[in-house]
Amino acid sequence: MSSRWLEVSVEADLESADAVAELFARFGYQQGVAVFHPVKQAPDGEHAALDPATPVRVTTYLPLDEHVDATVESLRQALWHLSFLGSIGELQLRTLAEEDWAEAWKQHFPVTRIGHRLVIRPSWLSYTPQADDVVIDLDPGMAFGTGLHPTTQHCLIWIERIIRPGDVVLDAGAGSGILSIAALKLGAASVTAIELDPVASDVLRANLTQNGVLERATVRVGDVTRDLHEREAYDLVLANIVARVLIHAAPRLVRAARPGASIVLSGIIASAEDEVRARYRKLGAEVVERRQDGDWVSLLLSRTRP
Known part of the structure; x- marks a missing residue:
């Protein structure tokens, strides 16, 4: 297990984001991908909706091992081909120590309600449950599966x-x-x-x-x-x-x-x-x-x- 990680990110238009996420899932550790969809809201905080005018940010992580250079090159080539179908930005890379890797994921995970009763609460966030809620307290750590992916x-x-x-x-x-x-x-x-x-x-x-x-x-x-x-x-x-x-x-x-x-x-x-x-x-x-x-x-x- 690597003690250092490479954060790989790219911004893409809404239509291209799914294809980029699928590509990143092929190469990312444990097929883990975080997709940040920009949201616009009314001044009172209501009526949240996806903002199609703002790029979607897609992120995955690679262990810094002997294969990482080849993997990054494969991602660059695949993103170049995808760019003919939509708007995709430059690949962005950032090296992280293992403890920073774990912290980096936290920015992607809000409290999320799924279905009628299930609520996913990242362990570092507070939440007051409603009467019928079934709350799952979750710390992804070195694993993936936060409830955010479709x-x-x-x-x-x-x-x-x-x-x-x-x-x-x-x-x-x-x-x-x-x-x-x-x-x-x-x-x-x-x-x-x-x-x-x-x-x-x-x-x-x-x-x-x-x-x-x-x-x-x-x-x-x-x-x-x-x-x-x-x-x-x-x-x-x-x-x-x-x-x-x-x-x-x-x-x-x-x-x-x-x-x-x-x-x-x-x-x-x-x-x-x-x-x-x-x-x-x-x-x-x-x-x-x-x-x-x-x-x-x-x-x-x-x-x-x-």
Whole structure:
């Protein structure tokens, strides 16, 4: 794990921002991307809306290792090609120590309400909950998944709607643990959270502990394309990763879902949706609902047959 990081940022027009975010997700650590949408408000603070005249800022982070120069050059070339389709500024680079890296992310994460009841509260901000709120206290640390990215929001909206008291849940590629925490706070009996990165798994455990749900969670460091066992069976399977991994892990993720169980797949770039759908349909999981925000697609499936 690098002790120094490279912050990579670029400003783009609203129409180009999704394409830049998808590009940054391919190269950024843990596919983490922060997108800052400029907002304009009335003088009284009401009627907030996106300001299409102001550029969107897209940021990711790269470990400063032997691959970083090649990665930056690949990003420059890809951004040059994207610039023919929209307005994209110059790539901006800033070196950070690890402790500064953690602090840098904080500027991107406000308190966020998702769905009817869920509220994501970064651990460094205060919030007074309303009567029916389910508050998730979150510190992303070295992991990603704050609730701001559309793919995470899609998952949370579905979890709030379909979770049933006593459900046994799999969170494949758990990251910061935001989906695991939401499922447990909304009534799941237990969650198995699998995370490939051991550093992220430490953040995951810390977030589960901070939210008082660690005793109902099992955290495993593992690869969801290999480390799901035949005996595992869940009422709800969550996988917010990337399309390539979702396709590769499909046999294990479908097998892990009990007949009739729901499977939530997210992190899918629109151009890969058909391939993901076809792969899961062949394995006996049919799409029952989809959500799309820009180029990002999420699918809610049901395991219809063994």
